[in-house]
Amino acid sequence: MLNYFVTRLFRAVLTILLVMTFAFVVLRLSGDPASILLGPDAPTDSIAAFRARWGLDDPLWKQYLAYLKSIAQLDFGVSMRDRSPAIDLVLERVPATLALTVPTLLIQLGVGIPAGVYAALHRESVADRGVIMLSIFGFTIPSFVMGLVLVLVFAVTLGWLPSGGQDSWQHAILPIATMSVGGIGILARFSRSAMIEVMGQPYIRTAMAKGLSWRDVVWKHALPNASVPIVTIVGFMVGSLIAGAVVVESIFSWPGIGRLLIVSVSNRDLAVVQCLLLVIASAMVIANLCVDFAYGLLDPRLRAKAAAH
């Protein structure tokens, strides 16, 4: 068991390291921060000074080693733009992003799973067909389209809700609604098929043959089994949640890490982008660790496999 977690942890660290390396290399190969930050008409000597100041003239491997060394000392660099520590810029934005993503995830779970389970238990009913149609709609419509439509309807036409900014809780409604839709669709679809699959298993027939009420069969036998595949998809959804935040924060001018990422990338503010990617990668890795841990709790067969590692 312990071994299992050590392996998982090792894999997690390796994942983060890979993301960091990839980001480092791509960022440095895809454009010169000096000319972007200082402008195309900047005098050559100030560009040279800038490059020397940020160590951009060193060979890539040397820059990379220096980067790793500072990370190991928990130094995440400073912004090339305003010289403040990158980590502060990032952490300052995290609460705003959490204020969108946490409610979104809760809504996705709270609506998507019950809808899917209900549809599975009432197959071929009107409700089932409705859930299938809405969920296809939910995960095929791109979030920027969804966001713009919502703004058009609720902000521009009806004037009920603000279209951007972060001044009150009403400002969060449209962004959260926009982000929730896709995940609800995916979860409903997935919970439905997981539940249908489980309800067809012989052990459900056994539970019924025992004399348990329908309710107990569903709650005590079907749902615990269906939760294993559902948890997997929830783990994946954390990644798409962050991707969704990038889009939605831009549409609604929400000052979270998604918008910071876009601004920093277009400015080639290397330290900030790297720091952001590190935080995002860590969040996803932690989400995956949680999923692995939940697996162990939910399914004794996986627990046994884990112990055998």
Place this chain on the structure above:
Amino acid sequence: MSYVSIRDLKVSFDGVQVLHGINLDVAKGEALGLVGESGCGKSVTWLAALGLLPGKATVSGSVTVEGQQLIGTGRAAVEGVRGGKVAMIFQDPSSSLNPVRTVGHQIGESLRLHRGMDRRAGRIEAVRLLDMVGIPGASKRVDLYPHEFSGGQCQRVMIAMALAGAPDLLIADEPTTALDATIQAQILDLLATLRRETGMGMVFISHDLGAVGAICDRVHVMYAGRIVESGAIGPMFDAPRHPYTRGLFDAIPRLDGTRDRLIPIHGTVPDPRHMPQGCAFAPRCAKAQAFCNSDVPALKPQQDGRQLACFYPVTAPATGTAATDERLPA
């Protein structure tokens, strides 16, 4: 009066009829065998009786347990019968147990439901039951999960779980098909012993006529969704009268015989979507006449107490020996 009484039970899946009116009675404490080729509807009969078929199945007819109607009377009626009056164990023991619950929990569930035990008493009783069905080290293994048991042990756990409800009747649906030969014998032995000790009735569904002969009092032979012959074990084994039954019994290798004495039934079971117009067995039957292809024979009581659905049955021999002689190749 019979304990379970099935009348004109019909089942179809998506418009394809697979049971064509089953009539069957089980007396209290009786052991009844149900035999027939794969796909003839043995499992569906009992799954339909207990309301365990998937939603796409259409069921009609009547099933009563102690006079209580189960078909078309709502969930509560059938839930009141399942487990406590009629329990069922299945063909594939390993996938019939819930993989994420301990076996103790799954047995305990029945004990709480049918015998009103609390968790603690349930656990003690679960250990006793596991011990009774022959799980070694029951007190430790009660907390293990199904994947930690072998197929044969899973079937023992299923049997323990069925016994937990103290049912009057156990439906054992090919309880040994998925197991290897030595384990099969052990499970059959266990079922026979339990029946002797508890006086519980049993419906034993099997391909294994030898096992049916050893365990049951009466046997019903099914073919393509109908019962074609039924009667007490002795006469049925000595003198099968339906050509299909005859073929089945001839297929049992006898200790004194050699392989060339076996008379196999040629051809295959008809597809439920394209059933012959007359007797379903006619296309495979050596004795079939033109009439057999146009009319369906009804199941009729015979003088010797058995029931038979055949226009041209194998002639009744005077004695058991004659039947054996008749089986000799000409």
